[in-house]
Amino acid sequence: MNSTNLETILEGRRSQPHQLIEVLQDVQDVYGYIPKDVMGIVAKELGVPLMEVFRVAKFYKAFTLKPRGKNVITICTGTACHVRGSQLLIDQVQGQLRLKPGDTTKDGLFTVECVNCVGACALGPVVVQNGSYSNHMTPGKLRRAIDKVQGKKKEESPHA
Ligand code: FES
Incomplete structure (x- = not known):
């Protein structure tokens, strides 16, 4: 401290x-x-x-009692985003980062959180990464965003 x-x-x-x-x-x-x-x-x-x-x-949601990772990924799980597939996004981060919402990776690189609504319901599912909104998020886009932070290079593929 x-x-x-x-x-x-x-x-x-x-x-x-x-x-x-x-x-x-x-x-x-x-x-x-x-x-x-x-x-x-x-x-x-x-x-x-x-x-x-x-x-x-x-x-207050603005406060957290646990240290957060360098990158905070917030997945909206409000009704509008839920019906548009936010659970698939949660499944993606759980599988890719081996953590559940509310947790931080051991290397301190990522914290994943869920919130009920971020006010962009028509554009769901919405993910907020370090304050930057991504609309119409898909598991593939989310995986690539996480890969990018982790420094992984996307393999060139004619079918990607
Ligand atoms: S429910 Fe996701 S932005 Fe409102």
């Missing part, structure tokens, strides 16, 4: 419980997740019960 960053985040906010969400947003931005030990410090410094800090950090 970088105490300088945390010190900067807490500056001018100590003993101000109403600053909790803003502080957690800054913690998420700096660390990429909300570390448990930081939650304890935030609780103490803002004067908020630790259980409340935990509840807020767990409630």
Whole structure:
């Protein structure tokens, strides 16, 4: 944990419980997740019960309690995307990366998440990779996107 960053985040906010969400947003931005030990410090410094800090950090989708990979793949599993095949996309990443939604690969390269809707229902199934939207996603396109991050070269094939 970088105490300088945390010190900067807490500056001018100590003993101000109403600053909790803003502080957690800054913690998420700096660390990429909300570390448990930081939650304890935030609780103490803002004067908020630790259980409340935990509840807020767990409630909002914008916060994550686990470290995320360098590449975050978010698969929309809302109704519109579901009927257009989002389960096939989940099957693809599970098979290719050997993980289930919510997990991060051991090498820290990928985190895969599912969400209920990203607001582009007519263009589903939608996958968001590091904030970049891909519409009408297919298992093949998703496999190639993952291969590209992994640095695999696509083999030349006249039938590809
Ligand atoms: S259900 Fe997938 S974008 Fe709305």
